[in-house]
Amino acid sequence: SGMSDPSRPEVKPALAEAQTAGVRSVMITGDFPNTARAIAADIGLLQPGHQVLTGMELDKLSDEEMIETVKITDVYARVSPEHKMRIVDALRKNGEVVAMTGDGVNDAPAIKMADIGVAMGITGTDVAKETADMVLTDDNYASIVSAIEQGRVIYSNIRKFVYYLVSCNIAEIMIIFIAVIVGWPPALTAVQLLWLNLVTDGAPALALGSEKGDPDIMLHPPRPSDEPIINRYMLRGIIAQTIAITASSLGAFAIGYYLFPPTVPGQEFNVDLAETMAFVTLSLSELLRAFTARSEYYPLTKIGVFTNRNMNLAVLFSIIMVLLVIYLPFLNAPFNTIPLTWLHWLIMLPLIFIPSIVAEIMKAIAYKSYSTETEKAQSKR
Numbered sequence: 001s002g003m004s005d006p007s008r009p010e011v012k013p014a015l016a017e018a019q020t021a022g023v024r025s026v027m028i029t030g031d032f033p034n035t036a037r038a039i040a041a042d043i044g045l046l047q048p049g050h051q052v053l054t055g056m057e058l059d060k061l062s063d064e065e066m067i068e069t070v071k072i073t074d075v076y077a078r079v080s081p082e083h084k085m086r087i088v089d090a091l092r093k094n095g096e097v098v099a100m101t102g103d104g105v106n107d108a109p110a111i112k113m114a115d116i117g118v119a120m121g122i123t124g125t126d127v128a129k130e131t132a133d134m135v136l137t138d139d140n141y142a143s144i145v146s147a148i149e150q151g152r153v154i155y156s157n158i159r160k161f162v163y164y165l166v167s168c169n170i171a172e173i174m175i176i177f178i179a180v181i182v183g184w185p186p187a188l189t190a191v192q193l194l195w196l197n198l199v200t201d202g203a204p205a206l207a208l209g210s211e212k213g214d215p216d217i218m219l220h221p222p223r224p225s226d227e228p229i230i231n232r233y234m235l236r237g238i239i240a241q242t243i244a245i246t247a248s249s250l251g252a253f254a255i256g257y258y259l260f261p262p263t264v265p266g267q268e269f270n271v272d273l274a275e276t277m278a279f280v281t282l283s284l285s286e287l288l289r290a291f292t293a294r295s296e297y298y299p300l301t302k303i304g305v306f307t308n309r310n311m312n313l314a315v316l317f318s319i320i321m322v323l324l325v326i327y328l329p330f331l332n333a334p335f336n337t338i339p340l341t342w343l344h345w346l347i348m349l350p351l352i353f354i355p356s357i358v359a360e361i362m363k364a365i366a367y368k369s370y371s372t373e374t375e376k377a378q379s380k381r
Helices: 011-020 033-043 055-059 063-072 081-093 105-113 126-131 141-182 190-200 202-208 232-259 271-292 309-327 329-335 342-380
Strands: 051-054 073-077 099-102 116-120 134-136
Touching: 011 033, 011 141, 033 051, 033 073, 051 055, 055 073, 055 081, 063 073, 063 081, 081 099, 081 105, 099 105, 099 141, 105 116, 105 126, 116 126, 134 141, 141 190, 141 202, 141 232, 141 271, 190 202, 190 271, 190 309, 190 329, 202 271, 202 309, 232 271, 232 342, 271 309, 271 342, 309 329
Parallel strands: 051 073, 099 116, 116 134
Antiparallel strands: none
């Protein structure tokens, strides 16, 4: 066996975490093959059935052979800068997203060629740093793994944000559209819609950006790089949410419109009450829905209802804003609202919960298929 410096203690667990996340790590070194093999075996990088390849062996391979060889090679020893570029190129031709780390001037071409070039901040040359997309300030492999985790959290928070706002906004359009078709007065006025979008939806949507991410975010297989943000699963959710929010808000409108005597003399139906009930049902159902939007797959019981402090404050602020519009007399006229009684609230409460319940049911179904996918991916590794 070759002589080697001991590896850093944090590398082994970080490598294992990367592996469960579906990230394969490959070692490219100028060292001798025996030394490289000893280090790779020690840190758990060399996978069973995979090989160590030297620069000389690499030179004998055609580009086609190279594409197959990189699939089963975990360690490249006695390698020159040109070889590094060939390795990156072959991995990319296999459809892999490649991150390349390096510190020297001779690493720059491969760093540039990779999808994500990573330079060392301490030992790295200026050329390597200038070429890279990312500079590791602590020269630590474990930092790359935590960056992957952070990236996944950010991406999933963007998805939650998009999912929440798109489903709320499509529902608002449908509510107005259906009310017009049925021949009712507008179920929501322009001012109410502005209030909803600026005040009621805005604060919770921003709070979704500060979610900590699902507990097992590093156990999933990486998503396909060509997958759109609004994928099939989210599209189904948006349709279900639109139906749930539209049905509950229009239900509240119909109850106020037909079941209560008109407050304005000479009017056949109670338009103000119907609009107020639709507005409040819509606002509060969206606020409750914001809690369920905090995870796409995990039920609220798993992530904790009130564990995101920003969300709690945002929803509290928005609820107060909705109540002000109903109960402050001088705001009633501009917002077309009237103060609601206990009876109105009792009718609306079940309707307010419908979208959140639908969201949680859909999550329960998705969670099943999601965990089997994750298990499949884990058993392959």
